[in-house]
Amino acid sequence: MKSVSLLLALGLGAAVIAAAACGGNPAPQNTTPAVDTAAENQRMRDSIAAAQAERERQEREAADRAARQREADAAAGRASEEVRNTLASMIHFDYDKSNIRSDDMGTLDQKVAILQANPELRIRIGGHCDERGSDEYNLALGNRRAQSAKQYLVSHGIDASRIETQSWGEEKPLVDGHDESAWSQNRRDEFEITGGGDNLKHP
Amino acid sequence: MVARDLDYSDRFEVITLPGGDSIRLAGTTGPRRSSAGGTAAPRGGTQGSLNYPLYQALGADFALDITAAGDTTLATLHDIAGAGIRRTLRVRLPRSSDPDFRQAVHRLADQALQAAIGTPGIAATRILFVKDGKVYQIDQDGADQKLVSSSDRKAMSPAWASDGRHFAYMEFQAGKGWLYLQEMGGGKRTAVSTTGSALDFTPAFSPDGQTLAFSRATEEGTDVYTINIKDNCCLRRLTVGRFSDNLSPTFSPDGQRIAFVSTRPGLPQIYVMAADGTDQQLFAPFDYGVTGASNAPEWSPDGQSVAFHRDVAGTLQVFVLDVRTRTVRQLTSVGRNEDPTWAPDSRHLAFVSDRSGYRQLWIIDLDTGRIRPLLQQSGARLPAWSPRLSEATSSTP
Numbered sequence: 001m002k003s004v005s006l007l008l009a010l011g012l013g014a015a016v017i018a019a020a021a022c023g024g025n026p027a028p029q030n031t032t033p034a035v036d037t038a039a040e041n042q043r044m045r046d047s048i049a050a051a052q053a054e055r056e057r058q059e060r061e062a063a064d065r066a067a068r069q070r071e072a073d074a075a076a077g078r079a080s081e082e083v084r085n086t087l088a089s090m091i092h093f094d095y096d097k098s099n100i101r102s103d104d105m106g107t108l109d110q111k112v113a114i115l116q117a118n119p120e121l122r123i124r125i126g127g128h129c130d131e132r133g134s135d136e137y138n139l140a141l142g143n144r145r146a147q148s149a150k151q152y153l154v155s156h157g158i159d160a161s162r163i164e165t166q167s168w169g170e171e172k173p174l175v176d177g178h179d180e181s182a183w184s185q186n187r188r189d190e191f192e193i194t195g196g197g198d199n200l201k202h203p
Numbered sequence: 204m205v206a207r208d209l210d211y212s213d214r215f216e217v218i219t220l221p222g223g224d225s226i227r228l229a230g231t232t233g234p235r236r237s238s239a240g241g242t243a244a245p246r247g248g249t250q251g252s253l254n255y256p257l258y259q260a261l262g263a264d265f266a267l268d269i270t271a272a273g274d275t276t277l278a279t280l281h282d283i284a285g286a287g288i289r290r291t292l293r294v295r296l297p298r299s300s301d302p303d304f305r306q307a308v309h310r311l312a313d314q315a316l317q318a319a320i321g322t323p324g325i326a327a328t329r330i331l332f333v334k335d336g337k338v339y340q341i342d343q344d345g346a347d348q349k350l351v352s353s354s355d356r357k358a359m360s361p362a363w364a365s366d367g368r369h370f371a372y373m374e375f376q377a378g379k380g381w382l383y384l385q386e387m388g389g390g391k392r393t394a395v396s397t398t399g400s401a402l403d404f405t406p407a408f409s410p411d412g413q414t415l416a417f418s419r420a421t422e423e424g425t426d427v428y429t430i431n432i433k434d435n436c437c438l439r440r441l442t443v444g445r446f447s448d449n450l451s452p453t454f455s456p457d458g459q460r461i462a463f464v465s466t467r468p469g470l471p472q473i474y475v476m477a478a479d480g481t482d483q484q485l486f487a488p489f490d491y492g493v494t495g496a497s498n499a500p501e502w503s504p505d506g507q508s509v510a511f512h513r514d515v516a517g518t519l520q521v522f523v524l525d526v527r528t529r530t531v532r533q534l535t536s537v538g539r540n541e542d543p544t545w546a547p548d549s550r551h552l553a554f555v556s557d558r559s560g561y562r563q564l565w566i567i568d569l570d571t572g573r574i575r576p577l578l579q580q581s582g583a584r585l586p587a588w589s590p591r592l593s594e595a596t597s598s599t600p
Binding site: 096126132133134135136137139140141143144147150165166167168169171 | 357359360375377378379380402404405418420421422424425448450451464466470471496498499512514517519541542584585
């Protein structure tokens with residue numbers, strides 16, 4: 001994009017110079033007095049100066065446009081990254097529970113908006129448990145936790161086919177440690193993009 | 204080894220009597236019998252001519268005298284009170300370098316126990332367990348630990364077939380669970396059909412070895428299924444818990460019933476149903492809103508009990524349900540104790556405990572309450588105690 005506008009600006013500048021040169025061609029046929037010649041020369045110089053000024057102005061504008069484009073691209077990238085981060089933000093659960101906590105509903109609402117603004121986007125929810133519960137039961141509990149988040153998103157209008165779920169039980173802790181601060185971080189749902197994740201739009 | 208086996212049977216008190224021929228003696232306490240055993244005495248000079256009155260005075264009920272004669276080993280069990288020989292066992296033990304040597308000695312100890320009290324022992328048994336995502340086996344006396352699973356995927360939930368020749372286990376990867384059957388000896392592995400598309404876990408053999416019950420987690424929740432593993436067919440869903448999870452099946456030894464975990468009361472608790480999925484009902488009583496989550500049931504080989512673990516004040520403890528009276532008894536209280544598995548004598552349980560500071564396997568005798576560590580390694584979990592292993596089943600590659 002930006003390279004195209006830059007080439008266009010240079011082309012315009014060249015055209016202006018050509019026009020100025022043409023304007024100078026009739027000068028030798030002119031039989032007007034020297035004063036007039038001087039005036040004519042002055043006009044030519046003015047014309048050339050004006051053309052140069054015009055060219056510089058257009059170059060500046062082109063550079064500005066390019067800068068603005070770069071900025072817009074970066075902003076879009078930043079926005080996409082921001083959307084991506086919002087989408088990935090985890091939700092957490094109480095011990096041996098799979099219900100969505102009220103303080104996590106806002107987090108899920110943001111994901112609903114993102115999924116609505118990006119219809120191609122598909123995600124996978126992974127349910128995780130802490131080491132405190134039973135090893136095997138945690139596979140069922142992790143499954144419930146992933147399902148809870150999916151049901152929340154589906155009940156807010158997201159097509160169920162866009163959301164995969166999986167359970168990790170307690171097999172993939174986020175934080176090592178054997179106390180409540182580690183456990184509470186490990187009781188979580190993770191959200192990852194499985195498709196349509198390029199150039200995510202802000203809701 | 205034999206002395207340790209008899210000791211670990213928790214049916215005797217075995218103590219060492221100083222003496223040139225290493226005679227071991229025991230004193231009697233309460234209902235426990237006592238035994239005297241002689242370790243392999245090279246010349247076997249005392250056989251058949253024990254000083255019975257002396258041993259009786261020391262409180263012994265039995266004396267075991269083991270003699271090696273060429274490639275044959277003679278084990279003579281003396282009945283002290285009867286002042287005579289109860290039984291003479293003649294076995295050919297492999298050389299001590301033979302991989303089957305230890306199991307052969309364990310089988311001899313089991314025969315001696317059978318001769319003494321009429322009940323087979325548990326010396327010739329092994330325990331499967333999981334450590335760092337791999338399945339290992341270990342003899343019940345803590346010797347001969349071996350890796351038995353071969354996959355790079357994370358292994359969980361080993362379970363023995365009642366013939367002792369096969370086990371089932373689950374491999375876990377990225378939210379999916381595959382069930383496999385593996386031969387104990389050759390290590391040949393077969394995938395159970397239809398598994399791996401969902402999260403399949405906690406396999407359990409029916410006593411006749413024809414059926415595998417397991418848990419399957421899907422978008423509808425987790426439910427108990429069975430599949431015919433002989434013909435690899437006939438997948439059947441036994442529970443339909445749209446809003447509850449049902450998992451961790453365990454067959455009664457007659458194959459008629461399945462105990463399992465259900466979250467239908469909110470927290471997981473122990474339920475039971477007929478093997479075809481009908482007549483589902485609460486099995487282990489609990490106080491609603493008071494009793495903690497209950498999990499990991501295993502039906503005892505004698506059919507009379509179901510062991511499980513229950514959350515007590517934020518940590519897990521091992522409980523036993525009496526099937527007839529439907530009453531529960533708490534077995535442990537020190538540290539965190541979980542995933543109990545029955546020995547074939549239905550009076551010993553192996554379980555995971557962190558009582559020593561890290562999670563490892565322990566064995567408890569329900570009758571005496573005696574507890575011993577099986578392993579001195581951290582990170583062991585999900586133990587499964589074998590049935591009694593006959594000669595054909597105990598050899599390993």
